[in-house]
Amino acid sequence: MSIVVVGSIGYDTVETQHGRIADALGGSASFFSVAARFFAPVSMVAVVGEDFKSDDVKFFTDRNVDIRGLVHEKGETFRWHGRYHEDMNQRDTLHLALNVFADFSPDLLPDQRRADYLFLANISPQLQSRVLSQMTNPKVVAADTMDHWINTERAALIKMLAKVDILTLNDQEAKLLAQEHNLVKAGRAILKMGPKTVLVKRGEYGVLLFSPESMFAVPAYPLEEVIDPTGAGDTFAGGFMGFIARSGKVSEPVLRKAVVYGSVMGSFVVERFSLDRLSDLSWETIDARYRAFVELTDSQHTKWNSQ
Amino acid sequence: MSIVVVGSIGYDTVETQHGRIADALGGSASFFSVAARFFAPVSMVAVVGEDFKSDDVKFFTDRNVDIRGLVHEKGETFRWHGRYHEDMNQRDTLHLALNVFADFSPDLLPDQRRADYLFLANISPQLQSRVLSQMTNPKVVAADTMDHWINTERAALIKMLAKVDILTLNDQEAKLLAQEHNLVKAGRAILKMGPKTVLVKRGEYGVLLFSPESMFAVPAYPLEEVIDPTGAGDTFAGGFMGFIARSGKVSEPVLRKAVVYGSVMGSFVVERFSLDRLSDLSWETIDARYRAFVELTDSQHTKWNSQ
Secondary structure, eight states: OOEEEEOOOEEEEEEETTEEEEEEEEOHHHHHHHHHTTTSOEEEEEEEOTTOOHHHHHHHHHTTEEEEEEEEOSSOOEEEEEEEOSSTTOEEEEEEEOGGGGGOOOOOOHHHHTOSEEEEOSSOHHHHHHHHTTOSOOSEEEEEOOHHHHHHOHHHHHHHHTTOSEEEEEHHHHHHHHTOSSHHHHHHHHHTTSOSEEEEEOGGGOEEEEOSSOEEEEOOOOOSOOOOOTTHHHHHHHHHHHHHHHHTSOOHHHHHHHHHHHHHHHHHHTTSSTTHHHHTOOHHHHHHHHHHHHHHTOTTOHHHHTO | OOEEEEOOOEEEEEEETTEEEEEEEEOHHHHHHHHHTTTSOEEEEEEEOTTOOHHHHHHHHHTTEEEEEEEEOSSOOEEEEEEEOSSTTOEEEEEEEOGGGGGOOOOOOHHHHTOSEEEEOSSOHHHHHHHHTTOSOOSEEEEEOOHHHHHHOHHHHHHHHTTOSEEEEEHHHHHHHHTOSSHHHHHHHHHTTSOSEEEEEOGGGOEEEEOSSOEEEEOOOOOSOOOOOTTHHHHHHHHHHHHHHHHTSOOHHHHHHHHHHHHHHHHHHTTSSTTHHHHTOOHHHHHHHHHHHHHHTOTTOHHHHTO
16 A cells, blocks of 8 residues: 655755745655555655765655655755735746756655555656556556746647656646546546546635536535645645555545545645645544535535434 | 525626626626525526616526515626636626616615525625614524725724624634734634634635534545636535525534535636536535535545445
């Protein structure tokens, strides 16, 4: 039931209306791992530079994230500086330096190649395919992508999609990939490209799941305060894949609960800057919000019926 | 269990990417009535001009909408001409003529004053209060409003809100009314102004219900094609109030199912221009989509568990 995640680790400088944090631990692999580890063992594949702090290595090991696949290269760690608008659905990138991440080309360890669950975070489709080709016989492969790859690497992306079980992307990206204005048509068109499940992330409006047999829609958990939306998508993916790995199978009921657990994890991470809110979360707190989430969306009010 | 609705009737010219319709029957009272009448008897209070077609009178009477409160005045019927963007959340008003609606000041019939359910569609807060003062002892009063009244008639609106049970408005309007950027804080602030239930309409992203004890969130029903969004909010309100009237009480379970029925009715009306899709809908079709909607949002997949 171990999950391998391949993605970025970086130092983020983030500005929102609530403040600013400089050089905070971030990156897709970080958010994913720290969320997924509540559900299943996680093995991380990523690269950092000589400036990567030993405290940050310890942050992962203290949380039982396997970092044998964390490569230390000469040079600096990936850096991103972003500023969110008052409407937090919008942000500007002020600075981006790939640094050691520019030449990232991971080789999985022998036991990672035999893992059952693989999450290919938002890296180039060629790299995603290269990692995938190293796997022996994974049960579930999920991949994330973004507009940049859809625009510049469409052929490689479509080739990669034929080999994954689950694709996550946002609503604009889904429309761009499918070349469809309508989101339902876009979701169904992407299913024909290979993935058996397409997860459309809509930020504060929730998630839409498409499978050949059904659609499932959840709103986002309504929060009184969003401090920093960075990493919400990868944290969602961590909770989602984590629950699937813990369940040991993919079925419609498992996928639906996994979407809720992913939404729950995503709702926590945005409550503070960086990974702060996830760092000391307890399973009891996660479980309480899961139950609150089920009640929030329960049109048949099971709770009231059973009283 | 009869519902009285006070609102507008107009002739709409609507342009969307799917076509154009000229001088089609519209207005808040029209959409509300034609949706609500599937659930409970509806009595309409509105005004039309000398140009109002007898076919359109017949349209209502054929659908058992009580039009004794439909006043015919000298002059022309209310007219609106709008054009939707490709992103249908955006529209421009190209022409607006209040005509006979400008002097609308309804007096309810004696039996309307004794009705249990009242829906005050989007008219001025003074008019809403004036109508409300004519009611003997309504069980449930719901009101709709818009940014125009929040900006220009705030004091009258707040006075009116103290006397209603349910308020419907969209997310931008909720933030404007509460003077809060965060939607959850806005919803809770509006509850303190009087309404026991606040329904925030988010268009293609669904509806958020606030009550002192709970929140309930539903996505919109995902459609492959939206032809004309005009009237979706009033149609939602019609299904919502209709189900409450049919249930004969307001409780958390009833409110939640009412939100789903409202969403179902709203999902039909946008599938064609004007009132076209609602005009010959069958209860079987409504019921089938209600069940599809419940399945769409069912995180605990009751259907699969019971198999």
